[in-house]
Amino acid sequence: MIKKLLFLTMFIFAAISTYADEQFKVKLDNDNHSKETIELPYCNIFLAMSEAAEDGNVHVSVEMENLDESNVLILFDRAYIEKVLKKMRPSITYDKIFGGTKGRRTIESCKGLKNVLLVPASEKYKVLDLPGKDGEVLVCRIPIYIAKYKGKSMKKLLLLEKQVIELNIEVELKPDEVYLNLNGAYDDLVKELADTVFCTNKRHRPSLEKQKEPYIAQIDSLKKEIDEVIARHNWMSTDKGYKLYDELKCKLDSINLDEREGDCGKHTYSHRCKYCSLSLQQIYHKLDDYYQKIYSSSDRKAAKSQVMNDVNLLYRxxxxxTCKRHAREWRKGGEYKSKIIDRYNRIKQF
Ligand SMILES: [Zn+2]
Ligand SMILES: [Zn+2]
Ligand SMILES: [Zn+2]
Incomplete structure (x- = not known):
């Protein structure tokens, strides 16, 4: 018997808690959609999300406007029984047309209310203030009792019907300006790096290390700013804000400057020496002069070693x-090319 009763109670409870006359899904955010109005035939329900608090908590206020010119809307803070209702001021009783067994009906309360709330005809009252967190769905069940005064004394109210409204309010905090700025700085940095080459050529000035320095400094300063934001909010690692900023920090960490190393292409070697201004003919004559000098010398080895450095310079x-003056002419060949090669080889053979 007890089991049966328990089952029945559970059944009724389940029926009460799942049943709603109308359900509304609403999405609120702190960007462009912080308010929403739900229009019902007998009332308007106004939802408004409060400014986000530092800790990421939000509040959604629920206001109710009674559109009827004579009926009263009642929300109850507790599950009153008929006997208690009758003793209230004004005295509340069920109308004949209201369903259920007379004397055994119980009011369905509205969670979050502190008092019985009467919204008079054509009035707008604040009914609830729902605390929530970013990313949460607030489920708010509002049993609205529609009543009317019996007689003109306004001492007795008759409950005509109950309408249960269920609101599913999803609240979302859009990233704040601080985050958007930091993320923008990251995007700019990545874009800039895509066009940057850190030149590894030894002759490049500034050095490879110095080239990277400003980027390393920028990454470090952005990471420091992120740490400061996280510390300021006192976020736990499970908080959405923490995750958002931490993700950005990981992105900064994964920037690999070494990947942008290469050669800037401005260090291509080209030959330059004191003989570049001479023509091949003039070079030939210089080599020939050396040749004659060594040839006629009493100590050819000594004479050769005196001029060999210069000979090599001329020949190179x-x-x-890469010699801008002679390379093209040399490739083409010609009279002086063979003459120069001949003199050079002869000098070497001394
Ligand atoms: Zn370079
Ligand atoms: Zn040359
Ligand atoms: Zn030269």
């Missing part, structure tokens, strides 16, 4: 493929 100036 003709043969170096």
């Amino acid at each position: 100036c003709c043969t170096d493929a």
Whole structure:
């Protein structure tokens, strides 16, 4: 018997808590959609999300406007029984047309109310203030009793019907300006790096280390700012704000400056020496002069070693493929090319 009763109670409870005359899904955010109005035939329900608090908590206020010119809307703070209702001021009783067994009906309370709330005809009252967190769905069940005064004394109210409204309010905090600025700075940095080459060429000034320095400094300063924001909010690692900023920090950490190393292409070697201004003919004559000098010398080895450095310089100036003055002419060949090669080889053989 007890089991049966328990089952029945559970059944009734389940029926009460799941049943609603109308359900509304609402999404509120702190950006463009902080308010929403639900229009019902007998009342308007106004929802407004409060400014986000530092800790990421939000509040949604629920206001109710009674559109009827004669009926009263009542919300109850507790599950009153008929006997208690009758003793209230004004005295409340069920109308004949109201369903259920007379004398055994119980009011369905509205969670979050502190008193019985009467919204008079054509009036707008604040009924609830729902605390919530970013990303949460607040489920708010509002049993509205529609009543009317019996007689003109306004001492007795008759309950005509009950309408249960269920609100599913999803609250979302859009990223704040601080985050958007930091994220923008990250995007700019990535974009800039895509066009940057850190030149590894030894001859490049400034050095590779110095080239990277401003980027490392910028990454460090952005990470420091992120740490400060997290510390300021006192976020736990499970908080949405923490995750958002931490993700940005990870993105900054994953920037690999080494990937942007390479050669800037401005250090291509080209030959330059004191003989570049000479023509191949003039170079030939210089080599020939040296040749004659060594040839006629009493100590050819000594004479050769005296001039060999210069001879090599002259010869390299003709043969170096990057010599701007001679490379093209040398490739084409010609009279002086063979003459120069001949003199050079002869000098070497002394
Ligand atoms: Zn370079
Ligand atoms: Zn040269
Ligand atoms: Zn040259």
